[in-house]
Amino acid sequence: MSSIDLSQPLKFAYWVPNVSGGLVVSTIEQRTGWDFEYNKKLARIAEDAGFEYALSQTRYAASYGADKQHEATSFSLALLAATERLKVIAAVHPGMWHPGVLAKFIITADHISNGRAAVNIVSGWLKSEFTGFGLDWLDHDERYVRTEEFIRILRGLWTEQEYSQAGNYYNINNFTLNPPPVHVPGRAHPEIFFGGNSTAAQATAGRVADWYFSNGKDLDGFKENIAGVQAAAALAGRTPRFGLNGFVIARDSEKEARETLREIVAKAHRPAVEGFRDAVQEAGASTADKKGMWADSTFEDLIQYNDGFRTQLIGTPEQIAERIVAYKKIGVNLMLTCYLHFQEEVQAFGTDILPLVRELEADAAAKAGVDFTAPPTITSKAGV
Numbered sequence: 001m002s003s004i005d006l007s008q009p010l011k012f013a014y015w016v017p018n019v020s021g022g023l024v025v026s027t028i029e030q031r032t033g034w035d036f037e038y039n040k041k042l043a044r045i046a047e048d049a050g051f052e053y054a055l056s057q058t059r060y061a062a063s064y065g066a067d068k069q070h071e072a073t074s075f076s077l078a079l080l081a082a083t084e085r086l087k088v089i090a091a092v093h094p095g096m097w098h099p100g101v102l103a104k105f106i107i108t109a110d111h112i113s114n115g116r117a118a119v120n121i122v123s124g125w126l127k128s129e130f131t132g133f134g135l136d137w138l139d140h141d142e143r144y145v146r147t148e149e150f151i152r153i154l155r156g157l158w159t160e161q162e163y164s165q166a167g168n169y170y171n172i173n174n175f176t177l178n179p180p181p182v183h184v185p186g187r188a189h190p191e192i193f194f195g196g197n198s199t200a201a202q203a204t205a206g207r208v209a210d211w212y213f214s215n216g217k218d219l220d221g222f223k224e225n226i227a228g229v230q231a232a233a234a235l236a237g238r239t240p241r242f243g244l245n246g247f248v249i250a251r252d253s254e255k256e257a258r259e260t261l262r263e264i265v266a267k268a269h270r271p272a273v274e275g276f277r278d279a280v281q282e283a284g285a286s287t288a289d290k291k292g293m294w295a296d297s298t299f300e301d302l303i304q305y306n307d308g309f310r311t312q313l314i315g316t317p318e319q320i321a322e323r324i325v326a327y328k329k330i331g332v333n334l335m336l337t338c339y340l341h342f343q344e345e346v347q348a349f350g351t352d353i354l355p356l357v358r359e360l361e362a363d364a365a366a367k368a369g370v371d372f373t374a375p376p377t378i379t380s381k382a383g384v
Contacts, residue, residue, distance in 0.1 A: 003242050003331045006365040009375045011334040013053035018070040023338040024304050025065035027267040031341040040082045042343050047086040049350025058091035060129045065272035080113035089118040094146050099153035106190050107181050115182035120193040123147045144200040151208040158189035206232025213243045216307035243334035247308030254315040268303045277302050321356035
């Protein structure tokens with residue numbers, strides 16, 4: 001089953017910088033704040049710039065160059081209350097939440113926001129956070145068994161009355177949550193995002209996720225990464241959609257953009273990056289086929305949390321727009337973006353890049369003989 005639909009516009013999201021230190025582990029200047037006031041203004045800029053989603057990061061222990069973190073679900077709820085159209089995705093860990101409690105929290109957030117709450121389920125890669133809290137740390141593939149049960153319960157409690165489910169990790173007995181989530185045309189329930197590169201993660205995503213998030217990849221790497229998800233989804237009769245992470249460096253010339261990347265790398269915080277590498281690559285090494293998140297990431301790749309440089313959204317606005325639409329043509333439905341200077345660069349993305357993307361999308365649809373459904377034009381109040 002294919003996720004390619006040239007008639008529908010790409011969706012855009014940004015990483016919420018609710019952790020300190022920005023989105024690259026480097027001493028380069030990053031005019032990005034982790035506090036709520038900065039993020040409230042950023043969220044309003046983003047929705048006025050044409051972004052549909054924001055993703056709040058889940059971290060607990062100071063790590064990977066970030067010595068301060070805000071909790072993702074409460075931060076997401078505050079951003080929902082501060083915006084009008086933006087959908088905010090809260091990242092959560094099974095094992096730290098009970099799925100029934102999370103289902104109820106998201107329903108409340110959904111009502112407060114008039115149907116804009118979503119979740120990103122993170123099976124967990126930082127062992128010290130679980131063991132530090134005295135929680136069970138499961139073997140790699142077992143974490144995905146628990147995750148699949150967790151997601152099935154979320155969906156069940158959101159869509160059924162007197163829902164029951166028996167499993168290895170959770171048991172729900174004839175339980176009903178009222179009120180249900182907000183009825184949004186075209187949406188069965190709050191959207192469920194999920195990521196992971198391992199074989200177990202891809203199979204889980206194909207069976208139960210609405211969206212699969214991919215780490216940064218080049219064109220061939222993206223197609224390879226989603227193949228396992230598509231295979232599992234086809235067997236289950238499902239059609240998930242796909243998001244791709246990318247770090248955006250838009251400058252007046254490609255030379256200037258590449259120089260910025262070189263400066264980021266040259267000023268990398270080496271101990272923090274190496275510590276992160278050791279922690280996350282243990283996960284992939286623990287699988288039978290040695291596949292997993294960050295399993296083949298280089299030091300340079302890991303300077304950005306999720307291999308964002310690999311996507312190569314680096315250059316002039318025209319070059320970046322062309323690159324983005326090339327990804328759409330192979331199945332990307334959403335671009336998850338990050339920046340050095342979020343407020344300024346998110347606003348510039350909406351002004352300088354997004355209109356070019358829409359023109360290229362319309363052209364690609366016309367060449368394929370399909371009608372392009374252009375998104376409504378928003379009268380921007382960005383920066384106000």
